[in-house]
Amino acid sequence: MKLTRHALAPLEKCYAVRSMKLCGREKHLFASEVRAACYCFDAETGERETVWENEGGTMGMEPLPGCEDRFLAIRGFFPPFAAADSDIALVTKTEEGFTVEPYLQVPYLHRFGIVTTDRGSWLVLAVLCETKANKDDWSSPGYVAAAPLENGKPGTPVRLLGGQFHNHGFAGCTFRGNAAVLTSSDAGAYAFTAPHGDTAEWKVERLTDVPTGEVRVCDMDGDGVEELITLEGFHGTDLKVWHLDENGKYAPVWQYPEPLAFVHPLWAGELWGKMCGISGGRRENGPLFLFRYEDGAYRTELIEDKAFSANVTVAERNGKQVILSANHGQNTCVMYTNED
Secondary structure: OOEEEEEEEEOOOEEEEEEEEEOOEEEEEEEEOOOOOEEEEEOOOOOEEEEEOOOOOOOOEEEOOOOOOEEEEEEOOEOOOEOOOOEEEEEEEOOOOEEEEEEEEOOOEEEEEEEEEOOEEEEEEEEOOOOOOOOOOOOOOEEEEEEEEEOOEEOOOEEEEEEEOOOOEEEEEEEOOEEEEEEEEOOEEEEEEOOEOOEOOOEEEEOOOOOOOEEEEEOOOOOOOOEEEEEEOOOOOEEEEEEEOOOOOEEEEEEOOOOOOOEEEEEEEEEOOEEEEEEEEOOOOOOEEEEEEEOOEEEEEEEEOOOOOOEEEEEEEOOEEEEEEEEHHHOEEEEEEEOO
């Protein structure tokens, strides 16, 4: 594997990264957690457009189902946890550029996603906490809620789970064959399986009881059973892989051998023909690296030292997979390509 780093653009405190189709073209989006820009790159040409100049506080972005010219984005979640006025904005791609308008007000909204099944679509909200007296006040827990989507508009959110202190991690996924969302907090990792078929209610399962910052599922070892991948605890130090044991419970089978400072980015899936994960830390030496199961053991490969990535994803560019990374500590939007 021969990786090449491409600095796409400078962006102060680059935080959120997402790949999606807009108006029939694949786009790569990067946004800042401070009052700075959101950029949209065309995946084929590399042409850059500015979505906004200084909205910021963007923790995540998601395409809106059934609307090829629109996506949703969190605004107003500024460091350090200054998010009493955070909301979701509706962004529309036009011939002239982009329009941005309010969509849903959700204080302290840290992550969100959209889940679709044969019974409909839901906007799932993962809220860090309900209130804060100051940045160090963690006396108020967060929660997870779901709002039905009708014609692109959200209904009233219904709480699925409360009592979630440091409610940080979130991932939309397929879990045990069904559309689901994973979340993580001080209480551990959870799976929320959406209503489907004859099942009219959300199913909520607690998967682990270890304080967890991020969580993903992926069949890393190819045995047909999805492993659980976690970053522990809240802005913590540990990357772990868990496998189901003989009792149907998750048990850790591998841990990254060194503590990571402010472990934060996490992605897992198929990349360049192999199942693997991507993770790293935001402080100290700030590595960004791949990890995968190979020849009976987990192995790692450095992507970049001192990347200081906040979030990472895998996308396509001209028919080939690439890694997109919001290199927060470098203040840079970065793409990594494999030249092999």
